[in-house]
Amino acid sequence: MSEAKVRGSCLCGDVQYEIDGNLGIFQYCHCSRCRKFTGAAYGANLFTRPELFRWLSGEARISRYEPEDSKHFATCFCNRCGSSLPWLTKTAKTIVIPAGTLDDDPGLTPSQNIFCASGADWYRPVEELPQFDEMPPRK
Ligand SMILES: [Zn+2]
Numbered sequence: 001m002s003e004a005k006v007r008g009s010c011l012c013g014d015v016q017y018e019i020d021g022n023l024g025i026f027q028y029c030h031c032s033r034c035r036k037f038t039g040a041a042y043g044a045n046l047f048t049r050p051e052l053f054r055w056l057s058g059e060a061r062i063s064r065y066e067p068e069d070s071k072h073f074a075t076c077f078c079n080r081c082g083s084s085l086p087w088l089t090k091t092a093k094t095i096v097i098p099a100g101t102l103d104d105d106p107g108l109t110p111s112q113n114i115f116c117a118s119g120a121d122w123y124r125p126v127e128e129l130p131q132f133d134e135m136p137p138r139k
């Protein structure tokens with residue numbers, strides 16, 4: 001388990017949080033819930049424990065949504081800017097951190113893809129596509 005303090009925030013900056021470590025699990029999740037929650041091809045999620053997590057600001061801005069049919073899954077988001085935010089699982093044992101909200105390097109990188117069978121039909125691995133440092137040149 002990593003012990004470094006790592007901070008994160010939403011797009012508008014009202015909500016900020018800090019973690020004192022993580023569980024050493026960092027993965028891409030291709031399930032339909034993560035795709036809806038993030039609006040992206042897959043969620044990039046880092047896991048920590050509730051006692052290693054604290055909100056630093058903006059708690060009043062946070063909304064939570066719990067699908068009725070989920071065992072663990074819920075979501076939290078900033079009700080000003082709509083950013084995904086860390087959420088406590090329904091079982092209250094784990095905090096799932098959408099890694100795109102991190103402002104610091106968490107000290108580990110993703111190690112696996114999960115729920116690939118329910119991934120988007122249109123998904124293509126990023127390394128298969130042309131890469132530009134910024135906007136692509138005009139054609
Ligand atoms: Zn926000």
Ligand SMILES: [Zn+2]
Nearest residue numbers: 029030031034
């Ligand atoms: Zn997922």
